[in-house]
Amino acid sequence: MTSGSNGQPLVRLSHVDKWFGDLHVLQDIDLSIDRGEVVVVIGPSGSGKSTLCRTINRLESIQQGEIFIDGERLPEEGKALARLRSDVGMVFQSFNLFAHKTVLENVTLGPVKVRKQPRARAEERARELLDRVGVGTQAGKYPAQLSGGQQQRVAIARALAMDPKVMLFDEPTSALDPEMINEVLDVMISLAREGMTMVVITHEMGFARRAANRVVFMDGGRIVESADPETFFTAPTTDRAKDFLSKILHH
Amino acid sequence: MQFLIDNFNLLWDAFLTTLSISALAGLVALVLGTLLAAARVSPIPPLRGLATFYVETFRNTPLTVVFFFLIFGLPQIDFVLGFFPGAVLSLGLYTAAFVCEAVRSGINAISTGQAEASRAIGLTFGQSLREVVLPQAFRTVVPPLGNVFIAMVKNSSIAAGFAVSELSSLLPRLVNANAAQLSAVLVGVVVAYMLITLPLAFLVHHVERRVAILR
């Protein structure tokens, strides 16, 4: 796997621990993600996948360990954290488009307010991105007027508008009707092909096989196994991974 | 009726006084109440504590006591407000506590996903409030805010007890001298209040329909 231009991983988690009260949700997590790498995170419900993903842009704080994005330690709070977050795109299971703003305004808000781009330029770029994810004709509508698949593609465009260094996806297709899943996965696959660094929590094993460089399997707050998709799906080494795969692949 | 026409100037002045106390106090309450609500949801604990203290203090103090404190209490420490500014400030500071709670309930009604999405694109706490959370919160709290402001207009009558010649102060003034005109004076004053509160209620209804968000 290739390292970044400066020879260090783009995202690095080192001995990360997190508790929710007594619950030890993340246990001594070590994870490095290189530039351009696509990492799929899978594991049973409650294993800590979402929490892991959310610590990377500090929507969840951690109690121990360190997280670095592009060599910079994740700030605790304030403006420095906001700036770092602007480099980390996030796509949520429930889309979370801004309900009171049009599709176009959803995509331009970050570039205008955070990147201080002139509105005209931000809009031009937003329209390009909306075209690219296939919802260019919906720019003037409100999120509630769009289908789930369209909303999620707008959410991807919104994240892309910030030119993020890395994109996090937390089950981006699991709130979608089956016929809309592929339109979102196709956008994600093309992103992966173009070299975007991605962390994707998903149950879509087809996506993992086609687009992932690596599959990380979590259970009980730990990373239990980490391998390229072919190896992971055909020859998992741990019993827990075998057990999990037999459950999801045989129905 | 003739009695009211004869005293129209008095009634008109009192109406304008009530209207201006309400408008000015409403402005104070809206701005301060919104700032307080922002403080109550802020990530900074001392700010949250201060705002909570403010709200609990004013919500649990009778308005008359607030008036008394600002108009007669502050001069004790050589801070003389005067009756009219004292009335505006008392009513504004008091109502801000209720505005705060209404706006805060609106903020809480906005899904956490909206705030998370705005933080995820790099908006600061203040930007996230201004651009994403508050505009949606206000939409949901238009009706309760309307109630707060209608109550405030009526509460402005407390100023009558503090030498402000607003609408309610007309009742004793006119009736004491003309006992037979009691019902005329009552009708005049009630109608004058309604000239403020009914358009306010209508405005609230209108705004509520205009800003209803698709979900």
Ligand SMILES: Nc1ncnc2c1ncn2[C@@H]1O[C@H](COP(=O)(O)OP(=O)(O)OP(=O)(O)O)[C@@H](O)[C@H]1O
């Ligand atoms: N805010 C919270 N407060 C307390 N406990 C939480 C919180 N968020 C998550 N948890 C708990 O932490 C554990 C890990 O949750 P997480 O959402 O990371 O799991 P997950 O692997 O994403 O599961 P799923 O596949 O169901 O989304 C679960 O037991 C969950 O109940």
Ligand SMILES: [Mg+2]
């Ligand atoms: Mg999850």
